[in-house]
Amino acid sequence: MNDRYQRGYNKLNELEPNGAEGLMEAFADVCPDLAKYTIEYPFGDVLQRDGLDFKTRELVTIGALTAMGNCQPQLHGHIVGALNLGCSEKEISEVILQMSVYAGFPAAINGMTVAKAAFAEFRNKQEAQ
Amino acid sequence: MNDRYQRGYNKLNELEPNGAEGLMEAFADVCPDLAKYTIEYPFGDVLQRDGLDFKTRELVTIGALTAMGNCQPQLHGHIVGALNLGCSEKEISEVILQMSVYAGFPAAINGMTVAKAAFAEFRNKQEAQ
């Protein structure tokens, strides 16, 4: 495996424990290269970069996915990931609320519904430990 | 004028000198309430809130507008606004670059083209002072 893949693998797992393994398995029999490229480019190239800290990057991603409104599984994943990195529920819900301005109230409400479930999932995991 | 309007007026002008006046004039003979509501809700309610600093809010907005890809005038305005608040060109271009992952390369390239023009405009104004 190349360096980009290895770096990306670790980065994705920082966001979600065993996230990289899960992604590789999900597409193993359909298109393993989509999983490989996802690890290499977003996680191995882009999210490795200097100039913006990982937490801010996650908040930006949560805003964009809320605004786009058609990537709910990824929005869920990045909200849990942001919590794992130490972002507060308040920071995340402020980002989503702000999207009511730029993408409309339905996008913000649907994003907050995803956040509500992700927050609950995260709290349950915390309590289980 | 109510408090929300007054607060929003000042907030918008913090982002872009005379921005509020410009917005009010632009729609004065078509729909002045759209300008009024824009000052009241986004700038008077949302961008006033605690829990996330104004610079991070602007970076989140730049990401979302880049991802949506159909709001180039607003993207231009928020990039100049972010520079006015003290965001660096590097922080802004990192946000836009990151959108290649979530919204595709055309969205990122078109966003960066807007940024290039906004950066030049900002530098010209700085030098003119």
Place this chain on the structure above:
Amino acid sequence: MNDRYQRGYNKLNELEPNGAEGLMEAFADVCPDLAKYTIEYPFGDVLQRDGLDFKTRELVTIGALTAMGNCQPQLHGHIVGALNLGCSEKEISEVILQMSVYAGFPAAINGMTVAKAAFAEFRNKQEAQ
């Protein structure tokens, strides 16, 4: 509570009985201000306005949500709301059908699928009374 909130609360409940209470509860522990803002701005400011009757406003909203295609819960709510206001199934399905022209056949078909379920729900409620 301010006037905008009170007006919006009543307006939302005109569309959907107990809709305002439901919205406030849904986000009570995540971001109550998103519910508050939704009641204040869309329902307390915009949908209060003169110049266009409430039924036409709902048909316009149904068209836009069908075209956007990523706000199915809101589309469902506004279809039931339009029926509550006295719009006919025919008017609503004409709006959705028309979106095949502007947003494509998949958007229209997915919107009509939402309408089919909303119509059935509304009829069941009518019969239950």
Place this chain on the structure above:
Amino acid sequence: MNDRYQRGYNKLNELEPNGAEGLMEAFADVCPDLAKYTIEYPFGDVLQRDGLDFKTRELVTIGALTAMGNCQPQLHGHIVGALNLGCSEKEISEVILQMSVYAGFPAAINGMTVAKAAFAEFRNKQEAQ
């Protein structure tokens, strides 16, 4: 020419004098069937239908195109068309303002900018007569 084409031709010209001729010429050497289909399906089938009057249909279309945000030429055409049918500037600007709720403030502002130009064009034509 078939009936649908003939009906659609007349309907489009009701919205915009010589609109059908203009559309046919625009694509005559690239893809004349796109112009033909546009006349047949949207104007010959859909906009002919009962159950919703032509003015309401145009307001719905203006709302949807504002919300989609990436069809400015069509938005311009339908605003002029709606004025030709007797819709008031007030009705049209109310529809566009309302889209701030469902698609965000940038979409509404960009739509209103198109409306401002379309209103001016329409007034100029009126005065020239």
Place this chain on the structure above:
Amino acid sequence: MNDRYQRGYNKLNELEPNGAEGLMEAFADVCPDLAKYTIEYPFGDVLQRDGLDFKTRELVTIGALTAMGNCQPQLHGHIVGALNLGCSEKEISEVILQMSVYAGFPAAINGMTVAKAAFAEFRNKQEAQ
């Protein structure tokens, strides 16, 4: 029934056995004309045309629906349809993977998740015969 309808009916059933009947039934009591128009225009006019073979047309549609990201039922249907026409899983997954470039990784990942289910459904049907 007119010629366009009859041609479209056969074309849709070529993609999905009994697809036309299913579509007609789905909207029989809500808006039968949406089903009729879907059979007439997309299947009776557009997909009948020369200049591009049916398999390439399906791959183009799969790419567009993946990129749009909000038409998952239609994406599923067209993937099964493309397999019925003789497209390979490889061709389809290459199209979806390619959309990571133009519409972002979430769109490609969500499209591939639909493909995974559609491929399984198709294989199960093949084995059942």
Place this chain on the structure above:
Amino acid sequence: MNDRYQRGYNKLNELEPNGAEGLMEAFADVCPDLAKYTIEYPFGDVLQRDGLDFKTRELVTIGALTAMGNCQPQLHGHIVGALNLGCSEKEISEVILQMSVYAGFPAAINGMTVAKAAFAEFRNKQEAQ
């Protein structure tokens, strides 16, 4: 420079002579890595792949960009690129026309307007040689 970059550089120039140089120059002083990544991932990884020929890949991209409707510069570039690869005007206009079904008539009309200009540019270059 790494292999992916070199392969991508050649691939992009196959589509558009000096395209890679132009892209590198465009972002040299803003974000050179966006140009580098564009060359590496889309052109160095994805468009290199087996399983789908380059011409079909370009037609798929033209369909997706037409449907998305907010990437006109990229749509123009890929249409000229497809012509350079030997796609016919007919094949390209069939793809764009087909998008009227999936993304609506405005998207198809706006895409065809881009194609009309791209076809003219390509013919002019051909004649100039």
